[in-house]
Amino acid sequence: MPSSQNKYNDQWGSFRQPFREHDIESKHKEYGGDICRSKDTLLHHALRTFSEPHLNKDYNIKPFDRYKRTLVLLRGVPGSGKSTLARGLLDQCPDGIVFSTDDYFGQEEGYTYDVKLLGDAHNWNQNRAKRAMDDGRSPIIIDNTNIQKWEMKPYVQMAIERDYGVEFLEPDTWWKLDPSELEKRNKHGVPRDKISKMLERYEYDMTVPNVMDSVEPPHLSSSRRAPQPMQRWGSSVDSLQHSTSFHNR
Numbered sequence: 374m375p376s377s378q379n380k381y382n383d384q385w386g387s388f389r390q391p392f393r394e395h396d397i398e399s400k401h402k403e404y405g406g407d408i409c410r411s412k413d414t415l416l417h418h419a420l421r422t423f424s425e426p427h428l429n430k431d432y433n434i435k436p437f438d439r440y441k442r443t444l445v446l447l448r449g450v451p452g453s454g455k456s457t458l459a460r461g462l463l464d465q466c467p468d469g470i471v472f473s474t475d476d477y478f479g480q481e482e483g484y485t486y487d488v489k490l491l492g493d494a495h496n497w498n499q500n501r502a503k504r505a506m507d508d509g510r511s512p513i514i515i516d517n518t519n520i521q522k523w524e525m526k527p528y529v530q531m532a533i534e535r536d537y538g539v540e541f542l543e544p545d546t547w548w549k550l551d552p553s554e555l556e557k558r559n560k561h562g563v564p565r566d567k568i569s570k571m572l573e574r575y576e577y578d579m580t581v582p583n584v585m586d587s588v589e590p591p592h593l594s595s596s597r598r599a600p601q602p603m604q605r606w607g608s609s610v611d612s613l614q615h616s617t618s619f620h621n622r
Contacts, residue, residue, distance in 0.1 A: 442511035444502075444532040445540050448519040448579070449569045452559030454544030459516045466512060470505055473516040474498040474562070486561060506535045513537070521576045522587035527583045541579040562618050 439494070445462065447455045459471045476485045477494035505513050519525050525541075532539050548554035550572060556565040 396519075408576055441538045442506075442509065442536070443513070443538045444506070444528060444542060444616050445512050445514045445542055445581075446519055447514060447516050448526060448541060448543040449549060449560075450555055450575070451561065451563040452522070452555035452557070452568070452570050453487060453549040455516050455518075456545040458542065458544045459514050462512065464513055468510065469512040469514060470510050471514040471516055472498050472501050472505070475516075499531070502528060503531050506537060511537070518571065520571055520574050521588045522579065522584045525579075525584050526589075529581055533581070533585075539581050577605055 390534060447459060449455045454474075463469050463471050474491075474497075475495045477490070477497050498515075502513055503585075515525075515528055517524070519541075530541055531533045531537075542548070548558065552569045552572065555568045556563070559568070
């Protein structure tokens with residue numbers, strides 16, 4: 374069962390200097406001490422001023438509505454730098470929260486992945502995101518691979534229903550398309566051949582309409598089993614209900 378300790382959403386999980394010092398001071402004054410609720414908000418400025426050399430200096434993200442609650446869907450194969458990006462965003466916006474399907478496989482003794490439980494894991498994560506939206510949290514950051522459009526549809530659907538803005542982000546690391554380097558860098562030992570297949574399936578041109586028009590492949594939807602209610606650490610019994618399962622991690 375998943376650990377109650379989310380690796381992102383704790384006080385010690387900070388990111389090293391996501392803003393340059395002069396940017397922190399100037400932005401703090403400009404926004405009256407609250408960069409997360411500024412006109413351009415955290416996600417626009419933080420992504421342009423990360424001091425980490427392997428993160429893109431400019432993701433060309435349009436300014437967000439000052440009062441708009443936001444869902445951020447991170448994308449990228451294992452080892453590409455999504456979790457580093459997620460920690461950086463969360464560090465500068467303490468009201469936000471990060472959810473990853475991988476959290477489901479976290480045990481007290483470590484990480485134990487079981488492909489047979491993947492559908493339940495995605496259901497569990499979707500319901501965590503839904504509850505966070507109902508609580509008004511923002512930004513809500515989903516740290517999954519999100520290889521294809523249909524995988525993100527449940528999150529986008531719940532965002533639309535709750536009047537959340539949606540942004541699609543991916544790290545611009547130099548190795549994000551290099552299977553050999555990704556194999557070395559990913560933390561769960563995903564092999565090169567699986568990474569290569571994920572890169573082959575990777576879809577581009579992500580927009581809300583494109584995601585909402587996407588359809589789950591028939592061979593996956595027909596084989597989906599109904600989620601089994603189970604008590605999980607940090608979740609309620611109904612946390613696996615009323616969601617769509619995924620095929621990819």
